[in-house]
Amino acid sequence: MEQFFQFVDNNLILLYLLAFTVMLGFELISKVPTVLHTPLMSGANAISGVVIIGAILLLRRADAEDYFTLVLGTLGIILGMINVVGGFAVTGRMLDMFKKRKTKS
């Protein structure tokens, strides 16, 4: 418990940031039309690939002889990168439908 309170006091601004980001996430989405649900989900999924940043940081600091970390970390980078690149590309393809929509209507 003590540790929790200490965390609160030391990371106050972080807590504000978290709370406000959650609010912002809610606000941003709350009025999206149904047809955009799937592309939006896909785009958000691509963004969740930021976890790759962690894999890069990890690997950059890893001992050059520590093959366990190197191999698993590289695997992480591959998986994360598939999520990021594939995610944005799939979203783009989905949205191409809407481009068609625009020009013809």
Added chain:
Amino acid sequence: MEQFFQFVDNNLILLYLLAFTVMLGFELISKVPTVLHTPLMSGANAISGVVIIGAILLLRRADAEDYFTLVLGTLGIILGMINVVGGFAVTGRMLDMFKKRKTKS
């Protein structure tokens, strides 16, 4: 310039918080109907009275003999409190119009 960069590096989370709060402020307002402009302005005005928090902090720390600070600080509290209380009260009165609206329609 050096000081600016140092500030950036030391207050990174604060900067995120600022940027996200600005975004949130924009998002919150961007779809308000015209009739609510005046009450919303008035409500926001009441919130800007948070500056009174500063006046309270200042006065609580002020030397009990330092009459310059005590008098001007108390004046600040009075002005701030007028802003806060008057602001919320006026907003409430404006919005009472809408209550009438609701019950009859």
Added chain:
Amino acid sequence: MLASALNLAYLAGALAFVVGIRRLSSPDTARKGNLLAAIGMGIAIVATLVYPFGPIPNNYAWIIGGMAVGSGVGWLAANKVQMTAMPQMVSIFNGLGGACAVLLALIEFRQLDVAGTSAGLGALLVLGLTLLIGAVAFTGSILAYLKLDGKVWDSQVTLPKHSILNIILLILSVGGLVYLCTLDPPSFGLVLGYMALCLVYGFSFVAPIGGADMPVVISLLNSFTGLSAATAGLIYNNQIMLVGGILVGASGTILTVLMCQAMNRSLFNVIIGGFGGGASAKASDGDQVAKTVSTSDAAIQLFYAQSVMFVPGYGLAVAQAQKVCKEVDDLLQANGVDVKYAIHPVAGRMPGHMNVLLAEADVPYPQLLDLDEANSALPNTDAVVIVGANDVVNPAALDDPGSPVYGMPVLNVWDAKNIIVLKRSMRPGYAGIQNQLFFHPKTSMLFGDAKDSLQELAGEIKNL
């Protein structure tokens, strides 16, 4: 532990602000939003009274005394003000918030000077900015109040080439700020001089802006007050001041822009002042003669109509004619006439102006039509009575690309069968432009103060 609890209370207060503003922006939840924001403020104030603890003087007598006085004055002022004078009140309140920020900065500067310690560039910059922004919000709001209340006229405070003067004052203020930052600590006398400069700039900033644009200006100054609260939050490293201030700053800015958009103008255009400059293109456009109508003829026309629509505008507010208007409405309804009111979003001088006035006269809500509803009902309306409206029924908005109101959605009153216009003269309205509607074949003018005209109409209708 208590400290953490209080820190979390602050956070809860900040979130209450966010959710409060969010709710304030939708009619169904606005009242709860206001309450929530007020609760957030209450939490923050109470938390500040006890935290941080430490062995400090506290001076609770001064603080509580000041809070009591401020609350009393604020409460009374808010509740005694006339509904129609609310924008003025908001403007004063906003100015006082700015003044509070100025006082804070001033006291901090003096303490630096007395202690003679150096504070660092960052602290000086933050203090100086708080003073500058707060001062502009203060004197600007006071002048806005005076203008709105009709105590000061634009011409009394505007100098020729005023915008050049404003640019000079702005440069001087910013220069003063930079200079202050180079002295660490600056002498208190110098700070006072800087403050005076900032106060003058605030006044001068608002001076050239047309009195009728004051709602926009108040919204802008409101976002300034928010910013000064945020910079003051940096002084005390206090997150709720920071976050609350920034929220108000951001939402105030957007609100200002939205208000300008609703009038089809740019913020820059408002700030430069002097609306209506190049607008006389069509004003001198002929020796057309407007048709007039006698009170008794108008009364007969309304009495035998199936449906009548009132279009209130700024003139209704000037004449304070809302109650008499409701009287005529009641008389007509008693005779089976279907009576509606068409509320244009920017009729009057503040958003919701007409709603406030008509609510005061107890006009029930279902009788009020918004722009779209009114425009679809107008083709089936027998008679339109325009009570002191002008720009909001100007057909130039649809067909004259050179007109300053071009592009603004207006009430298409010419779709109705007959139009009766109540105003005092052929003078233009807010935008300063002629209105071809007055020369329309369907239109007849009934000149005179709106209240008098409506009173006479009521008398005639009773005698029918």
Added chain:
Amino acid sequence: MLASALNLAYLAGALAFVVGIRRLSSPDTARKGNLLAAIGMGIAIVATLVYPFGPIPNNYAWIIGGMAVGSGVGWLAANKVQMTAMPQMVSIFNGLGGACAVLLALIEFRQLDVAGTSAGLGALLVLGLTLLIGAVAFTGSILAYLKLDGKVWDSQVTLPKHSILNIILLILSVGGLVYLCTLDPPSFGLVLGYMALCLVYGFSFVAPIGGADMPVVISLLNSFTGLSAATAGLIYNNQIMLVGGILVGASGTILTVLMCQAMNRSLFNVIIGGFGGGASAKASDGDQVAKTVSTSDAAIQLFYAQSVMFVPGYGLAVAQAQKVCKEVDDLLQANGVDVKYAIHPVAGRMPGHMNVLLAEADVPYPQLLDLDEANSALPNTDAVVIVGANDVVNPAALDDPGSPVYGMPVLNVWDAKNIIVLKRSMRPGYAGIQNQLFFHPKTSMLFGDAKDSLQELAGEIKNL
């Protein structure tokens, strides 16, 4: 200085995420939003490659190699997938993001174990949470993919009393997390066991959920991946991971709720699984007989109609009948029939499903009507052709309060003059309930696979 610049670049990346998501939520700006978010990600990755500087091993060969492989695979997969298999693809991508978080946590745990240093409660908690959430997102998404792709059937993976099993697994996982936190550092073997438990839980979490609810589940698992990215951000004290993750977590949650609302169900109801349990109230409701129609009669009816409206549903996707449907459409239009498509927002198995299919068949956008447009056009429509839709045209949504679809807005096809239904049998659709529409006097059934039926229709029309 460069460090500050990179920190600001991170911030810019985070803002690009925010603005990107904002734009993704409106059709006009969605494409730009996606691009902006991708740019934000690019900035963040590049910044991470060079910052922090320091004398560290870097291992650029491994990193760049991994990035190249990942990019290649991702790009190919995204571009080679069939339009109709996109939800599956998104599900896999999401699972891989979760797997990445799992690997990160695993490596960090191992380094703790190898070094034998104590890490502190906070760090252990954050690592354990990252592993738990990431693992659930990983195996859950993979199972969702398998179900969507028809590779696994609900009954194959669901045990009786499955929700009790899930509660037990959840308690075990959380208990494991708490236990790990008490060991500082925990042994790597134990961590592997914990990971296995979490992976099983993710699988079991999704198992009982109906295959057709997978889009909702993917959205939920997507918000889990976001959360695991955020907790991983806490490990590295990296703000963009934190902020990006939280954003996805929050918006994913709201999106999930919105999707459930669009189907008139609660999230809880979806997660518990087994839709349609108590829904058979009206299913056995009589020995009513549905009227059938021959292909040639149907062709004549359509050929001589003035206006025809297609109502596509999930069956169109199953039969892959979109191209043939367009062919019939062209034939009818060539004969002067006015052809439209009514797109119900939840027709098919993912939002926008019908739009994707019809876009693939090059149906021009103006022919697509949304729910409201279609419902106002239906009374003036001569013939409605329902192509594998069922729940979205179920009148029980309007008049049977006991029905699970009650309250969902539906297409009021019974307002049209004639209704032709193409489906293979009298079997119910997604909600598992009977549809009285099939017994409606205006309705005639044309049984058979939608693609075959349409092909025959096309043949008949050509011969007319």
